[in-house]
Structure formats: C-alpha cells, structure tokens
Amino acid sequence: MRPETEAQLAEAIRDADGPLQIVGGGTRPVGAALDGAVLETGALRGITLYEPGALTLVVRAGTPLAEVEAAIAAEGQRLPFEPVRWGPVLGAAGDSTVGGVVAANVSGPRRVQAGACRDSLIGVRYVDGTGTVVKNGGRVMKNVTGYDLVKLLAGSWGTLGVLSEVSFKLLPAAGAQATLILPGLTAAEAVPALTAALGSPYDVSGAGWLPGVGAMIRVEGLAESVDYRAGRLAVLLARFGRVVDERDGSAALWRDLGEVAPFQGATGDLWRFSVKPSQAPSVIARLGYPVVLDWGGGLIWALVPEGVDARARAGAFTGHATRMRGQGPGAFHPEPAPIAALSAGLRAKFDPRGILNPGRMG
Numbered sequence: 001m002r003p004e005t006e007a008q009l010a011e012a013i014r015d016a017d018g019p020l021q022i023v024g025g026g027t028r029p030v031g032a033a034l035d036g037a038v039l040e041t042g043a044l045r046g047i048t049l050y051e052p053g054a055l056t057l058v059v060r061a062g063t064p065l066a067e068v069e070a071a072i073a074a075e076g077q078r079l080p081f082e083p084v085r086w087g088p089v090l091g092a093a094g095d096s097t098v099g100g101v102v103a104a105n106v107s108g109p110r111r112v113q114a115g116a117c118r119d120s121l122i123g124v125r126y127v128d129g130t131g132t133v134v135k136n137g138g139r140v141m142k143n144v145t146g147y148d149l150v151k152l153l154a155g156s157w158g159t160l161g162v163l164s165e166v167s168f169k170l171l172p173a174a175g176a177q178a179t180l181i182l183p184g185l186t187a188a189e190a191v192p193a194l195t196a197a198l199g200s201p202y203d204v205s206g207a208g209w210l211p212g213v214g215a216m217i218r219v220e221g222l223a224e225s226v227d228y229r230a231g232r233l234a235v236l237l238a239r240f241g242r243v244v245d246e247r248d249g250s251a252a253l254w255r256d257l258g259e260v261a262p263f264q265g266a267t268g269d270l271w272r273f274s275v276k277p278s279q280a281p282s283v284i285a286r287l288g289y290p291v292v293l294d295w296g297g298g299l300i301w302a303l304v305p306e307g308v309d310a311r312a313r314a315g316a317f318t319g320h321a322t323r324m325r326g327q328g329p330g331a332f333h334p335e336p337a338p339i340a341a342l343s344a345g346l347r348a349k350f351d352p353r354g355i356l357n358p359g360r361m362g
Helices: 006-014 065-073 098-103 147-153 187-198 223-240 250-258 277-287 337-350
Strands: 020-023 037-040 047-051 056-060 121-127 133-137 162-169 176-182 204-210 214-221 244-246 269-275 291-294 299-304 319-325
Touching (some): 006 037, 006 121, 006 133, 133 147, 176 223, 176 250, 187 291, 269 277
Antiparallel strands (some): 121 133, 176 214, 269 319
8 A cells, every 4th residue: 555645644544454664765674574464655746845944844754855955955954863774784675764763762962962863843633543634743843842752753653643744943054074083992992981071061963883993083164263173172071092183084984973984784683782882882792793873882783693692692671672683582672561551552542543553673
C-alpha cells in the first residue's frame, strides 16, 4: 500500500485486518523483521509551508530528507539537529525521509548544542491505529500547543501512529566552522578532552572521536567568532596533546562521524550505546571492540562480531543499547517494568488493535 493523501493513509489503517509494517525510505531496518502488510509513506511528499522569515517549515512525512535540506539551504537555513543518514552503515538502500527521521528521532553531532530532533519539532499530523487523523502542535512557533505529545511521536518508531506531516523550527546556517583535532588520543583518552571542550564557554557544536582521525571538537558561527573560539579552545586542549586546526575538510569529518563511515561495509553487528560520558571509557574497555564516539562520549557506536551480545558485554551502565545491525531478539533495550507498563498503556491508547509496527520496540 502506498497512499498518496492523508485521507488514503487513514483509510488504509482503518481498513487493515492485520499488522502493518510502516516503511518510509526503508533506510532504518532496525530489529527483527516485522510481520504484516507493508504500508509505504513515500508518496506523501512535498513542502506545504515554508516561511524563511519565521524560520518555520511544514513538510509531508514522505518527503526525502535531501529535498528538504536543499530547499532550506537555498535560503541559508538548516535543521538544527543535523539529521544523519544511517542507510549506508545499516546496509539499507533508499532515500531517508523526513517522517523516518522523526519516527526514529535521528539526531546528528550537533545534538550537544541544538538538542535532538524532537526539540526542533513544533507540530505533527498523524494517523493513529484506529485510522483517526490527529493534529498536535502548530504550523508556526507562536501557535504551538500540546508540545509534549509532539515530542512523544519522535522516537516512537511508528508504533503510536503513522506521521503524515511534520513542522520544524529552523536555524540560520553557520557562516564558518572549524574542527580541532587531537590525533594522538585513543577513544577512551578522548572522553576527558571532549568533556572539557563541552564544558567550556566556547559554544562547541560537535564533540566526537573517529578511528584514524582522533578526537574532534567543532565550533561554528561568524568567521571572526570561530577564529577566536577555536584559538581559545586550542589553548584549553593543549594539555591533552597536539591540537590540529582543520578548516577545509571540517564538514566532511562530521558527515563521516554522523554516518559512522568507518563501519560502513564492515562485517559484524553494529550496536549503538547511549551512556553517561563519564561512563564511556569503562564501557569502551569492557567492550574491547572498535568504536566511534559522538556527543562527547555519550553516544558509542560499537562494531562487534556477529552474534555477540554487546549489551551484556558492556556490563552495568546508565543508559541504553540498541543493536542497529544484526539478527536476533532484543534489538531494543529492555525497559524497566514501570516504564514498560507506561509504554504498553500508551500503545493501547494510540493503537488499540496493536497493528502498527508490532514488535518494533520489543
């Protein structure tokens, strides 16, 4: 099924007599294969409202991410949360869609400064499991209502409703950027340097570690401001080792980090850990496998041999771990009993028949 309008989407869900597998661009096949008829949202596409002066954008959920980024870049603007494409590292073809980005709450390196995808959402339209069209939030920032429900849909992986339209607040694009690299640090050694940079007053917009590159810290903004802040950060970070100021290749480095380029095409299972940065060095040591770090060490991508339970191997930590690539049960982190009960209750309200992506979050 490939509805072309919101009404057709609602009809398809309302008339469904069994489970539905919700597919946008098909670039995030996380977890076990789902049962049910495929419901594609890719025909629900197009920008319905764009007001550059108000920094607001309303777009249908099946619109390719690349189309949206091109349109707002032409006006010198960007999505604050720096959405990244997981298709290449997950071995999935297709074009990332805006609805898929929201459904998975996909947030890139700039999350440390600008927040996650859900923090840039100001409104959604979606169809719940009964086939009812629901509107929540607003189309411009001054009319936002029901903000918490807007946030709830982000990261729900299509289990609460099928998005038909989303509204974002935007930001102006940065005029310049610089990346400070500490090439001599291991992943574990990089975490204190990244933490120091993020705790500084120099408005860091990215802090990660790439194998073969080293620790990376990014600053963005007006050229003179970038020069000043990069210089001050270089002095601050000198105690951790040699600091290299990279300008020309800065954007490519952050694209590689967000898309986990070192693990693209590599054999093995791919895990994604969200942890306290202070716990990252011990988690990295217990894993003992290649990693990529983002969010100051708060996000760990780990490449492990097929079938290895990286969650168990990591031991005790505060956060969660998801098997992003690889087969087997339990791809998503088990929820504590009280939270699992709340989640089940929410799904029962949004999708009383249990037909939307059943098993996706389990």
